Amino acid sequence: MIYTITANPSIDYVLQLKDLTTGKVNRTTSDVKLPGGKGINVSRILKELNIDSTALGFVGGSTGEMFKSLLSQHELKTDFTNVHEDTRINVKINAIEQDEETEINGTGPAISNEEKTSFLKQLESVGTGDVVIMSGSLPKKLPDTFYLDIAKMIQENGADFVIDTTGQALLDTLPLHPLVVKPNHHELAELFNTTFNSDQEIIDHARKLLDKGAKHVLVSMAGDGALLVTKDHAYKANAPKGVVINSVGAGDSMIAGFAGTFMKNNDPIESFHIGAACGSATAFSQDIAVKEKIDEVYKAISISELS
Structure with a gap:
């Protein structure tokens, strides 16, 4: 449950x-x-x-x-x-x-x-x-x-x-091995007092969160899509085209899609795909996304392996 x-x-x-x-x-x-x-x-x-x-x-x-x-x-x-x-x-x-x-x-x-x-x-x-x-x-x-x-x-x-959560509160949870953490790229940069100029730099710093204990790291990047970083691989989801109507709840939706799917199938890549679709679908909706919108957006998202 x-x-x-x-x-x-x-x-x-x-x-x-x-x-x-x-x-x-x-x-x-x-x-x-x-x-x-x-x-x-x-x-x-x-x-x-x-x-x-x-x-x-x-x-x-x-x-x-x-x-x-x-x-x-x-x-x-x-x-x-x-x-x-x-x-x-x-x-x-x-x-x-x-x-x-x-x-x-x-x-x-x-x-x-x-x-x-x-x-x-x-x-x-x-x-x-x-x-x-x-x-x-x-x-x-x-x-x-x-x-x-x-x-x-x-x-x-x-x-x-x-x-x-973010900041020190996020770092404090890592030794307990959370299933997934989801900073956006700005929050991740603030954790390490730096700035990013490439996806690889984001991936490198996300792996520092893995080293501290997180099991998976999702990094949302607004119009640049999202990243999933695991111990051995990194994956990127493109940002589907659409009009952002309401950003409230998009991050919650992404977490729900990832955690709920992973609990069912233990597949981080498919969980990432569905999580990214849920997040974008909510951003494109007046309220929290419905299943039909999630399915529509899912088809517009592709997952590519970066490393």
């Missing part, structure tokens, strides 16, 4: 307008409320791929009830921990003529020790053959090591894990 953890889920209130003028009254051309959170995005893509998952996280208050109502239409398996304070609301503003996206994210509820303990008890049964995918920000009062502590706990029980 795949478990996705969204410690700080949200209602994403997405507004579209022609242009945004601060300090003035702005009127939208459309708006939609979506169940948000990086782990939720992962579970939604897994659902499109017909891969079972259970979504975990902290949900509370009247906004938490609305969140669960919005999520119910996606027919995901969930096992949320109920908390006293309200689930947050994030506002995302797309100014079409300005070609700008503005986000205003809430902080989320404060999690009590009792609520944290209740959540962690859910993970006691996770073990060999399971994968836990952790991503997104942490709500108030949870320690910065929350995801890392979970990784240590489930690893002792034989489960694999993925933590979608």
Whole structure:
């Protein structure tokens, strides 16, 4: 089973307008409320791929009830921990003529020790053959090591894990051998205080993450495609042609496609192909990509071996 953890889920209130003028009254051309959170995005893509998952996280208050109502239409398996304070609301503003996206994210509820303990008890049964995918920000009062502590706990029980994070927090997870890490090329360069002038330089530095313990490294490069780096080989996926409508969730989709497929077939190349298709398909969609769009984009992606 795949478990996705969204410690700080949200209602994403997405507004579209022609242009945004601060300090003035702005009127939208459309708006939609979506169940948000990086782990939720992962579970939604897994659902499109017909891969079972259970979504975990902290949900509370009247906004938490609305969140669960919005999520119910996606027919995901969930096992949320109920908390006293309200689930947050994030506002995302797309100014079409300005070609700008503005986000205003809430902080989320404060999690009590009792609520944290209740959540962690859910993970006691996770073990060999399971994968836990952790991503997104942490709500108030949870320690910065929350995801890392979970990784240590489930690893002792034989489960694999993925933590979608960057910087030192990413480096701290590597000795625990995450199934896959996915920095973009800018984040990878920042890890090593350098810049890249070629794919080979990116590959060389991705292998440093493998040397530190990662099992696979995905590097997204926006319009230049993506790389998969393993101990012995490196592969590149081209960037398919399409209009980027919404970049939110593209990285989550790529992780879902890779981890979910790899859990089924243990084939890193096919997992990379599907992961790249999921990421691009979501970028080309108003919301998280549906299966038909993923299949369409999959046909436009080719995987080539670089080394």
